Amino acid sequence: MHISAKGEYGIMAALDLALANGTAPIQAKTIAERQGIPVRFLEHVLRELRHAGLVQSARGAHGGYRLALPASKIRLGDVIQAVEGPIALTIHGAPRGRNGNGRHTLHGSLVQGVWDEVKVSVLETLNRTTLADLCRQARDLEEQRVLMYHI
Amino acid sequence: MHISAKGEYGIMAALDLALANGTAPIQAKTIAERQGIPVRFLEHVLRELRHAGLVQSARGAHGGYRLALPASKIRLGDVIQAVEGPIALTIHGAPRGRNGNGRHTLHGSLVQGVWDEVKVSVLETLNRTTLADLCRQARDLEEQRVLMYHI
DNA sequence: ATGTTTTCCTATCGATGAAGTAGGAAATAC
DNA sequence: GTATTTCCTACTTCATCGATAGGAAAACAT
Numbered sequence: 001m002h003i004s005a006k007g008e009y010g011i012m013a014a015l016d017l018a019l020a021n022g023t024a025p026i027q028a029k030t031i032a033e034r035q036g037i038p039v040r041f042l043e044h045v046l047r048e049l050r051h052a053g054l055v056q057s058a059r060g061a062h063g064g065y066r067l068a069l070p071a072s073k074i075r076l077g078d079v080i081q082a083v084e085g086p087i088a089l090t091i092h093g094a095p096r097g098r099n100g101n102g103r104h105t106l107h108g109s110l111v112q113g114v115w116d117e118v119k120v121s122v123l124e125t126l127n128r129t130t131l132a133d134l135c136r137q138a139r140d141l142e143e144q145r146v147l148m149y150h151i
Numbered sequence: 152m153h154i155s156a157k158g159e160y161g162i163m164a165a166l167d168l169a170l171a172n173g174t175a176p177i178q179a180k181t182i183a184e185r186q187g188i189p190v191r192f193l194e195h196v197l198r199e200l201r202h203a204g205l206v207q208s209a210r211g212a213h214g215g216y217r218l219a220l221p222a223s224k225i226r227l228g229d230v231i232q233a234v235e236g237p238i239a240l241t242i243h244g245a246p247r248g249r250n251g252n253g254r255h256t257l258h259g260s261l262v263q264g265v266w267d268e269v270k271v272s273v274l275e276t277l278n279r280t281t282l283a284d285l286c287r288q289a290r291d292l293e294e295q296r297v298l299m300y301h302i
Numbered sequence: 303a304t305g306t307t308t309t310c311c312t313a314t315c316g317a318t319g320a321a322g323t324a325g326g327a328a329a330t331a332c
Numbered sequence: 333g334t335a336t337t338t339c340c341t342a343c344t345t346c347a348t349c350g351a352t353a354g355g356a357a358a359a360c361a362t
Contacts (some may be wrong), residue, residue: 001273002153002348003240003266005321011265012258027337035256041322047339060330061336076265089154092349093317105186109162110288112279114162114227115154115204121276122152125269137261145257153319156350178308192351198310211359243320243347288332310357314347318349328339 009037009045010083011076011134017055018071018131019138025057025064046082052082071135077126087123089115160188160196168206169179169222169282170289176208176215196234203233222286228277238265238274245266274289 011036020026028046032039046065049055056068067074082086163186181196183190197216200206207219218225232238258285 001235001238001240001270002320003242005242008242008262011262012256013355015258015261029337035258038322038323044322050339058330058338058340059328059338062331063329063337065338087152089152091154091156091159105163106289106292107166107186110166110285110292111159112160113288114277115359117280118273118276119152121272122269125272126265127258129265130266134259134261137264141257141261153349180308189351191353194309195351201310203330208309209359210307210309210357212361214308214359216309305361306357307360311355313353316350318347320347321339321345323344324342326340329337331336332334 004084006045006048006083007080009035009042010049010079012037013042014054014067014074014079015138016130017065017067018074018078018135021067021071024062025066027064030064031045033061033107040070048083049079050077054078056130069133070132070133072130074131075127076129076131077123079131080126089119106123155235156192157196157199157234160186160193161200161230163188164193164196164206165200165218165225165230165282166285166289168216168218169225169286171221172218175213176217179208191292199234200230200301203229205229205233216261218282221283223281223283225282226278227280227282227285228274230282238270240270 013031016035017026028042029039031046032042035042037045046055046057046101050057050065050068053068054074055065056066057063077087122127157258164182167182167185168177179193182197183193188194188196197208201208201216201219203260204219205225206216208216222287229239270291
């Protein structure tokens with residue numbers, strides 16, 4: 001089962017922006033360095049986040065990106081769908097589930113129902129968590145790291 | 152998000168075998184025709200189902216395949232994992248979530264946690280349904296189809 | 303025994319899509 | 333006007349997946 005790098009980068013970038021909430025806009029270059037993402041590729045991801053209305057951008061010197069919504073209003077499913085398009089459990093290319101006559105098989109439609117269930121549960125799982133939740137987790141982790149360092 | 156044709160074919164084939172429960176072994180060719188799957192490709196799928204201990208095979212004339220377990224003991228997750236390997240949300244190639252220094256980023260591990268949750272929920276969804284359940288659905292659908300035909 | 307059927311195994315091909323790269327236009331700040 | 337940064341389109345490269353092929357191994361039939 002595959003997820004795209006875009007999805008992963010998208011969440012990391014959005015989280016980066018969420019943590020920098022309220023400050024000056026963050027530039028793609030900065031995020032790319034912090035998160036270890038190729039800059040030129042990250043630009044694509046950010047563009048799609050913007051088209052989905054999740055981030056705002058400002059061009060020119062001192063430009064950059066910021067969240068367009070409060071972090072608590074952005075669910076991970078929103079981010080994923082913004083960069084990957086609608087979650088569809090597709091198969092590499094062709095339409096299938098048809099028998100020799102070109103009609104879909106009985107089994108084909110049953111299996112389709114299964115994929116639909118999976119899709120729903122993936123979406124529910126992703127939408128249970130918001131960027132604000134991830135921010136909280138990030139701060140907790142960071143706090144632990146500092147404590148470790150002190151010992 | 153992608154699923155493999157193998158997974159789909161695997162479920163369709165297993166369901167085919169489940170519906171033919173108790174009869175003579177079914178040949179790959181027969182399943183392939185009924186379900187619209189390339190025979191040579193289906194052979195691979197069936198081989199993997201056998202390696203996983205889900206089906207039994209008999210070679211030679213009048214050979215074929217049958218389920219190795221009762222349909223109620225085979226969950227869809229078992230079938231999928233048999234043909235696709237362990238469900239892992241992987242990305243096309245490289246290791247990621249590392250920053251310029253080669254250490255994983257904080258965000259990388261948080262995102263990993265998200266993928267883990269998704270994986271669990273996919274598996275739970277798949278394992279909620281057994282081949283016996285699909286058989287029941289198939290028979291219901293078939294019954295409806297017959298009724299429609301009568302009108 | 304010999305031929306026939308069917309599974310079994312390994313190797314390979316071709317197409318699709320995904321990750322990443324590149325060039326330059328548009329917009330903003332100073 | 334120059335530097336900066338986003339924005340858009342196009343291209344390149346490469347992994348993976350679906351599919352095919354050839355033939356070995358096993359079981360059966362006559």
